Amino acid sequence: MTILLTSFAPWLCHHRSNSSDDLLASIQDNYPQKLLFLRQLPVNTHRASERVIKAIQDKKPDFVICCGMAENRYRLSLESQARSSTKKLFTPIPLKDFVKELAYSYISDNAGQFVCEELYFQILKHHPRALFVHVPLLTDKNFAIIQRDFQKIISK
Template identity: 25%
Template structure:
């Protein structure tokens, strides 16, 4: 089995992105699966171009995209991506699409095909906070999640499972952000590894049937 893991470069005025730094810590093999990480630009559409090329070259069975969600407390596997770009800030090349479809021939939304509840449990069992997220936002993270699921649906049938997970700020990023949650890089790397272990374990199994919803 082969698993492709992506991490975004820094954006929004930050000097570093924990998504990229955490995937760099991953070993080459996890639970018997070959793991490859790739850096992704925080740019609408270009991010998907880099992802598509990486899928073509590596031919993975599963893809896990990772992004920064500053302000969140834990690692949060995403449930759904919507077919909409609505950027509150510009991406790293100055693009700021508003109310634009990501793929005109795509459905309104794609649900993750990763075992998001098993991933959440595995991260928690590794001693780290984790929960299912029901919104990936409308910036480049949601864009890439939608794109990877679109590509798996329309072009790369060998990609059996794909999805996205957000992670918090690194501790170094919140020195000037009082009362903002963060996590050290080593723990985030451990959490991403635990999520991948769950992806391997549940590759041919149904996801856990546990509560992952919210009241608001």
């Protein structure tokens, strides 16, 4: 089984990096056969969606996990849905079962109404076996536990 993992580039001037990309960078060498990486997506809905959809068409992954930074959150947020205008798409992944085994993650019903949510919506239209994970700012105190939870997510 292959998983396509995506992350975003920094988008605000006070960000030296993007926590979603930092998390992917920390695991990139640990799963060489199983994971496909598409890192540093532009924080632009149209361009990011194009790149991910093209990667899905070219690589044909079994599963897609898109990651984005959530500066005001403190744990990993597993997004249950994506909205665009009046439409909603839901991930088919049984998130309630998923989070039972995670120490520092929760289910969110709000993907942020920004580039992350629109990207998630577009990806769910093209590849329903998808999940969006919001990553909080990473610190010395939370990095190890967030990394462990994320490794459990990609190992499922």
